Amino acid sequence: MTADSLEQSIDVDQQAVRSAVAKGIRASRHGALSAALTFGWRGLLKIKYVPEQLIDVIAIPVIFTLMFTYLFGGALAGSTTRYLQFILPGTVAMSVVVVTMYAGVGLNADVTKGVSDRFRSLPVWRPAPILGALLGDIARYVLASLVVIALGLILGFRPAGGAGGVALGVALAVVFGFGLSWVWTTVGLILRTPNAVMNLGMVVLFPLTFASNIFVDPRTMPGWVQAFIRVNPVTHLASAERGLMGGIVPVGQVWLSLLATACIVAIFAPLTSYLYGSKH
Amino acid sequence: MGVTVSALRMDMDGVSGPAIEISGLTRTFGRIHAVDGLDLVVPARCIYGFLGPNGAGKTTTIRILATLLRPDSGTARVFGKDVVHEAAAVRAMVSLTGQFASTDDDLTGQENLFLIGRLLGLSRAQARGRAAELLGAFGLEQAAKRQVKHFSGGMRRRLDIAGSLVATPDLLFLDEPTTGLDPHSRSQVWEAIRAIVAVGTTVLLTSQYLNEADQLADRIAVIDHGKVIAEGTTADLKHSMGSSVLQVNLDNPGHREKAEHVLAQEIGIPARHKSDPASLSVRVADSASGSASDRAQAALAELSRAGIPVRAFALARPTLDEVFLALTGHGVTAAAEGDET
Numbered sequence: 001m002t003a004d005s006l007e008q009s010i011d012v013d014q015q016a017v018r019s020a021v022a023k024g025i026r027a028s029r030h031g032a033l034s035a036a037l038t039f040g041w042r043g044l045l046k047i048k049y050v051p052e053q054l055i056d057v058i059a060i061p062v063i064f065t066l067m068f069t070y071l072f073g074g075a076l077a078g079s080t081t082r083y084l085q086f087i088l089p090g091t092v093a094m095s096v097v098v099v100t101m102y103a104g105v106g107l108n109a110d111v112t113k114g115v116s117d118r119f120r121s122l123p124v125w126r127p128a129p130i131l132g133a134l135l136g137d138i139a140r141y142v143l144a145s146l147v148v149i150a151l152g153l154i155l156g157f158r159p160a161g162g163a164g165g166v167a168l169g170v171a172l173a174v175v176f177g178f179g180l181s182w183v184w185t186t187v188g189l190i191l192r193t194p195n196a197v198m199n200l201g202m203v204v205l206f207p208l209t210f211a212s213n214i215f216v217d218p219r220t221m222p223g224w225v226q227a228f229i230r231v232n233p234v235t236h237l238a239s240a241e242r243g244l245m246g247g248i249v250p251v252g253q254v255w256l257s258l259l260a261t262a263c264i265v266a267i268f269a270p271l272t273s274y275l276y277g278s279k280h
Numbered sequence: 281m282g283v284t285v286s287a288l289r290m291d292m293d294g295v296s297g298p299a300i301e302i303s304g305l306t307r308t309f310g311r312i313h314a315v316d317g318l319d320l321v322v323p324a325r326c327i328y329g330f331l332g333p334n335g336a337g338k339t340t341t342i343r344i345l346a347t348l349l350r351p352d353s354g355t356a357r358v359f360g361k362d363v364v365h366e367a368a369a370v371r372a373m374v375s376l377t378g379q380f381a382s383t384d385d386d387l388t389g390q391e392n393l394f395l396i397g398r399l400l401g402l403s404r405a406q407a408r409g410r411a412a413e414l415l416g417a418f419g420l421e422q423a424a425k426r427q428v429k430h431f432s433g434g435m436r437r438r439l440d441i442a443g444s445l446v447a448t449p450d451l452l453f454l455d456e457p458t459t460g461l462d463p464h465s466r467s468q469v470w471e472a473i474r475a476i477v478a479v480g481t482t483v484l485l486t487s488q489y490l491n492e493a494d495q496l497a498d499r500i501a502v503i504d505h506g507k508v509i510a511e512g513t514t515a516d517l518k519h520s521m522g523s524s525v526l527q528v529n530l531d532n533p534g535h536r537e538k539a540e541h542v543l544a545q546e547i548g549i550p551a552r553h554k555s556d557p558a559s560l561s562v563r564v565a566d567s568a569s570g571s572a573s574d575r576a577q578a579a580l581a582e583l584s585r586a587g588i589p590v591r592a593f594a595l596a597r598p599t600l601d602e603v604f605l606a607l608t609g610h611g612v613t614a615a616a617e618g619d620e621t
Contacts, residue, residue, distance in 0.1 A: 012438065012468045016417035017475040020445060025410065027372050027447040028401035038398045042387070049386045049427060118382035118443065121346045123371040124399050278350070 035128035043136015061095035088152040089241035090214030095144040096177040101201030104184030160247035169244040179261030182268035189275040233260035299482040305354035314340040316506030329497030330486040337506035338486040375444035385429040414442040434465025454485040490600035523565035531589040533557040546579040
């Protein structure tokens with residue numbers, strides 16, 4: 001049935017509207033956390049209804065894994081199988097890092113389309129829609145990681161850290177992704193359109209993932225590139241992933257990744273919250 | 281949550297005083313004074329219309345009242361609560377249906393209402409029940425499981441209004457609720473608005489359609505350049521012109537200039553061109569020389585003496601359109617038409 005035929009056949013029932021309004025249902029202020037979880041549920045529904053968003057993003061790490069492993073892997077590491085052991089933990093980091101920009105794309109769409117007007121005029125904790133969306137995004141990060149790991153296992157990735165190491169690696173990537181997504185919510189509230197957020201996302205995230213140790217050992221790179229790579233949090237995340245999945249616990253790298261996450265959240269979560277409360 | 285109808289509305293009866301009190305409200309965006317010293321009192325339990333051209337400050341005012349925007353100066357109270365300092369209390373009493381659909385396109389109609397119900401503290405079962413009830417009332421039952429992106433404009437707007445009613449608001453803001461809707465959908469929305477106000481909710485709506493304000497609103501504020509330039513019932517506003525309007529359709533558009541001259545001499549007020557090149561209108565007031573109808577008749581006689589054939593004429597109370605023009609010096613229709621394309 002088309003929208004038009006529905007429109008013709010069914011009308012507003014004035015009596016029913018009247019009695020629905022007369023019921024006088026009152027808002028009872030929801031706890032901050034349960035409001036956020038409700039928005040998390042909304043985020044999960046979006047994955048169900050707009051899966052193409054996730055597929056786009058997962059395609060990137062998958063393509064890069066295949067491309068680097070089979071085109072450059074042999075030359076870089078002597079054999080494609082050996083290179084796969086090196087690149088795959090880093091690809092997990094990459095896949096999560098790339099997905100984070102959708103936090104900004106989604107928030108920007110909410111603001112520009114007007115949905116956030118509805119949320120902001122409800123008697124619920126103001127930052128709940130954003131926090132909830134980011135909690136829902138955790139499912140995306142887990143999914144993206146699992147796809148990459150599954151692909152790796154099929155191609156011959158054999159993590160020495162076993163299931164436990166891999167799980168820890170995924171957990172760390174998810175925590176980092178949650179932190180980094182606050183950068184994108186801030187960007188999402190500053191830029192005008194979802195597309196602008198996505199374009200900036202590509203422009204920032206590709207250099208950020210390439211200028212790291214995800215694909216190659218940076219030792220042969222010029223000094224200034226190495227200097228950037230050393231301070232790039234993605235480098236530390238990739239090293240931590242490699243360690244955890246490889247069966248050693250790289251305490252220093254894990255701490256550095258968590259510290260970077262904490263710093264990002266400390267700066268960008270309040271900034272997001274401020275922009276969301278005051279803008280428009 | 282299981283409050284009975286009468287108990288709740290009794291509560292409302294306890295709320296005396298106006299729904300909205302605005303005093304000296306200003307808000308600028310860069311160099312634009314969107315709201316520029318606006319003063320207004322909106323009584324409770326009525327449909328109140330904000331009328332004005334694009335950019336008059338209607339939406340900005342509503343966004344301030346719905347706590348989405350902070351004013352630069354001045355105060356606004358909703359049922360006695362300050363929109364800045366008691367924002368949470370205000371949010372518990374108001375609902376907003378914005379100019380652009382505030383529904384989530386990716387979700388289904390049912391999920392949209394369920395989401396709002398959960399956010400307002402309803403249990404899953406309650407939120408589900410409330411969603412079903414509202415979908416039924418707004419004729420959206422069959423579309424409940426479809427994503428909103430597949431809804432027609434009218435269905436979307438009805439869902440949006442239903443979303444504003446999940447909890448019963450004391451004050452409902454409807455920002456241009458029928459802009460862009462076909463006549464059938466528009467009358468559907470009007471019916472819903474009448475039903476909502478019948479049960480005691482105050483409705484503040486903005487409109488660029490004078491006809492809509494005339495049909496729905498008990499009182500109207502005409503807003504222009506961020507200020508209220510006239511306020512009252514539609515009858516008040518029409519009466520404030522103190523005159524009727526004589527409309528004349530000529531046989532021959534070529535006679536219009538001459539007819540204009542005759543009418544101006546006879547009535548003493550310059551006639552106004554209508555968009556139809558063969559018609560013109562002029563305000564006629566009662567005066568010492570006779571009642572408005574006597575004077576209109578005399579003017580028509582004068583036209584025929586001047587040899588200008590008249591196809592049709594009418595003497596009527598001014599339309600809101602004419603009131604608006606008289607008040608602002610510019611029409612709303614042109615702006616509204618421009619906006620819809």
